[in-house]
Amino acid sequence: VKVAVVGVGLIGGSVGLAARRSGTMRILGVDRSPSELSRARERGVIDAGYSDLREAAGLADIVLFCTPVDAIAGQVLAAAPACRPGTVLTDVGSVKASVVRPLAGRLPGGVAFVGGHPLAGSEKQGLDYADPELFRKRLVVLTPGETSTDNALAQVREFWESLGAQVRCMTPEAHDQALAITSHLPHLVASALAGVLPPEFADLTAGGFRDTTRIAEADPDLWCAILDGNRGDLLKALEGLLARLAQFRDVVAAGDRQALRELLLAGRERRRLTR
Amino acid sequence: VKVAVVGVGLIGGSVGLAARRSGTMRILGVDRSPSELSRARERGVIDAGYSDLREAAGLADIVLFCTPVDAIAGQVLAAAPACRPGTVLTDVGSVKASVVRPLAGRLPGGVAFVGGHPLAGSEKQGLDYADPELFRKRLVVLTPGETSTDNALAQVREFWESLGAQVRCMTPEAHDQALAITSHLPHLVASALAGVLPPEFADLTAGGFRDTTRIAEADPDLWCAILDGNRGDLLKALEGLLARLAQFRDVVAAGDRQALRELLLAGRERRRLTR
Numbered sequence: 001v002k003v004a005v006v007g008v009g010l011i012g013g014s015v016g017l018a019a020r021r022s023g024t025m026r027i028l029g030v031d032r033s034p035s036e037l038s039r040a041r042e043r044g045v046i047d048a049g050y051s052d053l054r055e056a057a058g059l060a061d062i063v064l065f066c067t068p069v070d071a072i073a074g075q076v077l078a079a080a081p082a083c084r085p086g087t088v089l090t091d092v093g094s095v096k097a098s099v100v101r102p103l104a105g106r107l108p109g110g111v112a113f114v115g116g117h118p119l120a121g122s123e124k125q126g127l128d129y130a131d132p133e134l135f136r137k138r139l140v141v142l143t144p145g146e147t148s149t150d151n152a153l154a155q156v157r158e159f160w161e162s163l164g165a166q167v168r169c170m171t172p173e174a175h176d177q178a179l180a181i182t183s184h185l186p187h188l189v190a191s192a193l194a195g196v197l198p199p200e201f202a203d204l205t206a207g208g209f210r211d212t213t214r215i216a217e218a219d220p221d222l223w224c225a226i227l228d229g230n231r232g233d234l235l236k237a238l239e240g241l242l243a244r245l246a247q248f249r250d251v252v253a254a255g256d257r258q259a260l261r262e263l264l265l266a267g268r269e270r271r272r273l274t275r
Numbered sequence: 276v277k278v279a280v281v282g283v284g285l286i287g288g289s290v291g292l293a294a295r296r297s298g299t300m301r302i303l304g305v306d307r308s309p310s311e312l313s314r315a316r317e318r319g320v321i322d323a324g325y326s327d328l329r330e331a332a333g334l335a336d337i338v339l340f341c342t343p344v345d346a347i348a349g350q351v352l353a354a355a356p357a358c359r360p361g362t363v364l365t366d367v368g369s370v371k372a373s374v375v376r377p378l379a380g381r382l383p384g385g386v387a388f389v390g391g392h393p394l395a396g397s398e399k400q401g402l403d404y405a406d407p408e409l410f411r412k413r414l415v416v417l418t419p420g421e422t423s424t425d426n427a428l429a430q431v432r433e434f435w436e437s438l439g440a441q442v443r444c445m446t447p448e449a450h451d452q453a454l455a456i457t458s459h460l461p462h463l464v465a466s467a468l469a470g471v472l473p474p475e476f477a478d479l480t481a482g483g484f485r486d487t488t489r490i491a492e493a494d495p496d497l498w499c500a501i502l503d504g505n506r507g508d509l510l511k512a513l514e515g516l517l518a519r520l521a522q523f524r525d526v527v528a529a530g531d532r533q534a535l536r537e538l539l540l541a542g543r544e545r546r547r548l549t550r
Contacts, residue, residue, distance in 0.1 A: 119481040139478065182480045186468060186487040188527075191542030192519040193464055194549075196512075197456060202548035203414065205457045206394040208490045209549060212461040215483045216546040220539035224532055231527055237471075238524055242517070244467040249513055252463075257503055264495035267466030271491040273477035274469075274484060 003159070004028040004060035006053060006075060008040045010122060011092050012066030013130030016045035018163040021132055025162075028056045040127060054082035062159060065091035070225040073102045076113055085110025088152040090159075092118055094183065095229040096143045096172035104146045112152035115143035115172055117179070118165060123217040136164035143172040180233035185241060187223055188234070190216040278434070279303040279335035281328060281350060283315045285397055286367050287341030288405030291320035293438040296407055300437075303331045315402060329357035337434060340366035345500040348377045351388055360385025363427040365434075367393055369458065370504040371418045371447035379421045387427035390418035390447055392454070393440060398493040411439035418447040455508035460516060462498055463509070465491040 003019055005012045008029045019025040029046030030053050031037050037049030050056035057063050057079035065072045072091050080089065089111065093099045100115040107113060120138040122129055140160040144153045157167045170178075194216035197205070227234055244263075251259040278294055280287045283304045294300040304321030305328050306312050312324030325331035332338050332354035340347045347366050355364065364386065368374045375390040382388060395413040397404055415435040419428045432442045445453075469491035472480070502509055519538075526534040 119479065121481070121483075138481070141479070178476045178479045181472060182476050182484050186484045188523050189464060189468055189520070190483075190487050191539050192516060192523055193461060193542075194546040195538065195542040196515045196519050197545045197548070199545065199548055201453045201457050202545070204394065204416070204453045205549045206396070206413070208396070208465075209457050209461045211486045211489045212465050213542075213546050213549070214486045216539075216542040218543075220536050220543060223539055224536045227527060227535060228530060228532055231530065235524065235528055238520065238527075240471045241467060242520060242524075244471050245464070245513065245517060245520075248463050248467055249510065249517075252502060252506055252513075253510055255503060255506065257499055260502060261495050261499045263470065264466050264491075264498055267468075267470040267488075267491040268493075268495060270472045270474065270477070271469040271488050273472070273474055274480045274488070 001062065002026045002028060002060045004030055004050070004056040004063040005046065005066060006030040006056075006063065006079075007066040008036055008045060009066065009126055010124060010129050011118070011134075012064070013040065013043075013045045013127040014132060014134040015064060015066065015092075015163070016040065017130055017132035018135060019159075020044065020047070022162055028060055030056045036127065043127065043130070045127065045130060053079050057087070058082045058084065060087060062155065063087065063089045065089070065093070068222055068225045069093040069095050069099060069229045072099045076103055077106060080107050080111045080113075083108070083111045087111050088155050089113040090116045090142075090156045092116055094179065094226045096141075096175045098229045100143055100145065100147065100172045107147055112149050113147040114152050114156045115145075116156060116160070117141045117175065118160070119183075123215050125219050133164075135160065138165050140165045140167050141175050142167055142169050143175055144169060145171070176230050177233050180230055180237040181240075184227055184230055184234045185237040187215050187218070188227060188238065189241065190214065276337065277301045277303060277335045279305055279325070279331040279338040280321065280341060281305040281331075281338065281354075282341035283311055283320060284341065284401055285399060285404050286393070286409075287339070288315065288318075288320045288402040289407060289409040290339060290341065290367075290438070291315065292405055292407035293410060294434075295319065295322070297437055303335055305331045311402065318402065318405070320402065320405060328354050332362070333357045333359065335362060337430065338362065338364045340364070340368070343497055343500045344368040344370050344374060344504045347374045351378055352381060355382050355386045355388075358383070358386045362386055363430050364388045365391045365417075365431045367391055369454065369501045371416075371450045373504045375418055375420065375422065375447045382422055387424050388422040389427050389431045390420075391431060391435070392416045392450065393435070394458075398490050400494050408439075410435065413440050415440045415442050416450050417442055417444050418450055419444060420447070451505050452508050455505055455512040456515075459502055459505055459509045460512040462490050462493070463502060463513065464516065465489065
């Protein structure tokens with residue numbers, strides 16, 4: 001099986017390392033940067049490098065887009081006409097509706113697209129942090145629909161399972177609504193919290209502050225595209241959080257220890273569900 | 276040197292383990308629970324257990340209060356009359372003004388109190404998680420003032436330095452203003468964020484959500500007392516965060532990618548200062 005990995009950064013690089021281990025997949029790396037491609041080859045992340053997306057797409061059985069979410073749909077439309085019938089296109093983007101919906105009715109016959117999102121990552125950026133274990137026991141959400149077939153879905157599912165991941169299917173909209181709360185809102189909050197730290201207090205932070213704001217170190221450009229790409233759901237999630245924070249403000253201002261305790265207890269209960 | 280450790284939970288237990296290693300300190304554990312005291316003795320956390328605070332205080336050179344912040348001042352006032360002249364009392368409470376200020380003018384002659392706060396901890400609770408390395412290279416804020424002397428401050432400083440910590444002195448008010456932002460606000464935010472997670476989305480969380488909400492698992496009673504004990508500064512810090520979140524909301528709603536990117540960049544810069 002030939003897999004073209006478009007974008008060999010943290011995620012693409014981790015896919016490459018994990019897939020090449022299997023011994024049954026050949027990884028064609030696609031990147032605009034020739035130096036990144038040669039670094040990826042040296043590090044054993046890819047078998048061959050291509051700067052021309054269409055060339056690699058024409059050779060591949062699966063094309064996996066690991067590029068910023070606002071670039072994926074355009075790249076899919078550029079690559080698809082170069083693909084052989086039976087080729088399956090998929091992605092790892094953190095938003096799904098704005099990637100998947102624009103593709104409906106626009107792919108050549110025999111070429112399928114299955115939206116995907118592995119719930120794994122890091123605030124770190126780039127190939128140097130690629131990790132073949134990144135997807136082990138992690139969930140990958142797939143969003144099959146108008147642009148996909150059962151056969152294409154089965155291939156993408158098998159691909160991720162071979163990297164140790166578990167697959168769950170959802171609609172793009174259900175994915176975006178959930179991830180607005182479980183990923184995009186935490187990102188916005190971590191950044192806001194880091195942003196209000198007066199520099200002179202930086203060395204009075206400890207593990208609590210640092211964990212709570214860890215993801216604020218992620219790439220602003222990638223996250224700008226993600227937050228903007230899920231605007232409606234994110235704003236709804238943010239309103240929910242603002243209401244909760246206002247509750248905290250009111251009970252703290254009133255010195256209502258009992259109500260404050262209830263809020264803290266509720267937070268602990270929900271947090272425990274994520275373990 | 277005899278050190279009475281009042282409250283043998285995570286912090287008191289970690290102090291006991293670390294101090295006993297030094298070979299020069301004898302640890303008198305004080306706890307209301309006889310079973311906790313015998314567990315602490317079995318685990319090598321304390322040399323002897325006392326259920327009577329005044330008895331242990333009368334034997335100690337240093338009395339370290341590792342109890343909930345709303346209990347400390349009362350316990351200090353109860354213990355102080357039983358202390359020999361020259362005894363130094365100190366604490367590990369996460370708020371300082373509401374602990375230290377009520378003690379002014381109320382301690383017997385020759386008995387000093389130095390407020391303290393090691394910037395170390397865990398969302399875990401209890402003796403089982405005690406760790407002798409908890410304070411190594413961590414900052415301990417001391418808040419000497421009306422109730423302390425240079426000699427008492429020197430003893431408390433030496434104590435923490437012997438456990439591997441670094442000491443910095445501040446006023447109780449400067450401590451509380453800084454920690455409102457670096458610790459109490461993150462706690463409130465982590466809890467609020469966890470609290471708005473719909474249970475059905477719990478398995479769609481990944482490392483970002485989990486790190487951002489980790490401290491929401493901490494003891495609600497302890498944190499209730501801390502947040503309530505620093506009400507004014509916490510509310511000011513929360514207003515600052517709410518304003519920042521409103522900025523995020525406005526730029527996301529407007530689709531202003533450039534302004535969103537600036538906010539994310541600013542958060543990343545401040546986060547980097549904490550490393």
